[in-house]
Amino acid sequence: MPDDFGGVGDANGAPGDLDPGADPGEGMDCGRQNFNVERKPASILLVLDRSASMLDDPNGDDGTPSKWDIVVPALQEVITSTNEAASWGLKVFPQGHRAGSCSAESFPSDILIPIAMNNASTVNQAISETEAEGDGTPTGDAINKAVEYLKTLQNDDPKYILLATDGDPSCPKSASDEFAVQAVTNAAAAGFHTFVVGIASSESKVKALNGLAVAGLEPRQDPDPLAPKFYLASTKDQLVTSLQTITGEVSTCLFPLSAAPPNPDHVGVFIGDQAVMQDTTGTDGWDYTGPDMMTIKLSGAACEQVATSGAASVKVIFGCKDDPIY
Missing domain, CATH: 3.40.50.410 (von Willebrand factor, type A domain)
Structure with a gap:
């Protein structure tokens, strides 16, 4: 069902079966990465x-x-x-x-x-x-x-x-x-x-x-x-x-990435356990700030949520091809 930011969660409101805080690549063999990101000042x-x-x-x-x-x-x-x-x-x-x-x-x-x-x-x-x-x-x-x-x-x-x-x-x-x-x-x-x-x-x-x-x-x-x-x-x-x-x-809602995602269409962004959907209009959600895909920007309710809960709660998943993120 949709969560607060338009993501799709399971019946309990969690973002599918995935744990945004899990160890990188846990249970995966395709290079999946889960990591926290820090806000650009x-x-x-x-x-x-x-x-x-x-x-x-x-x-x-x-x-x-x-x-x-x-x-x-x-x-x-x-x-x-x-x-x-x-x-x-x-x-x-x-x-x-x-x-x-x-x-x-x-x-x-x-x-x-x-x-x-x-x-x-x-x-x-x-x-x-x-x-x-x-x-x-x-x-x-x-x-x-x-x-x-x-x-x-x-x-x-x-x-x-x-x-x-x-x-x-x-x-x-x-x-x-x-x-x-x-x-x-x-x-x-x-x-x-x-x-x-x-x-x-x-x-x-x-x-x-x-x-x-x-x-x-x-x-x-x-x-x-x-x-x-x-x-x-x-x-x-x-x-x-x-x-x-x-x-x-x-205060910014900009989050630099350590590397560009290997599969740009398979990236998940979470604030805590709430999924944030990509929004290329920059209205409400997340998107890349440029073609190098090295920085993610949150906008709308997602940005407001970060201001309230703190930047430390933002997590990103680089998924594998055809890997369901949410």
């Missing part, structure tokens, strides 16, 4: 604003906690908790220590921490060693440098930019908002969407952040059309919630 480049205005409180005054004191522990908490689900990297802007607003010394240069798997402790250590002592806010240049770097990564991992800032771009000194929006627009066109997390203390800053969030193609969803389009960070708890939402959205 998303790559996230954190582009962190370290301008001196981050030392103000969320109202733009000298109160406490400062925006920096809100942002840093929240970022570090979420980066730690998503160490296995995301590959993190770090770019900070502006450069230098009181180098002068929009000066050559302040413009963003190299990536501070390159993106890598299991990189949370390295990124968090670099954030801890960073001080909010920069002059000006060259947001557009920071995004352009981020895109230059992301283009050098020779893999097919999904890649995102997470921009954490407190509002108005200020460099170049004329049309800085438009320059930053164009940079984020260009990033999206290159395949790198931008999530915007911000603490805005004035109407102009809200407008700037909204423009960046919309241009990045990952605006915050809210039924209220007047609600901010960027993710909110007015308190640590609010920021943690925003960041958890973002990392949940970029």
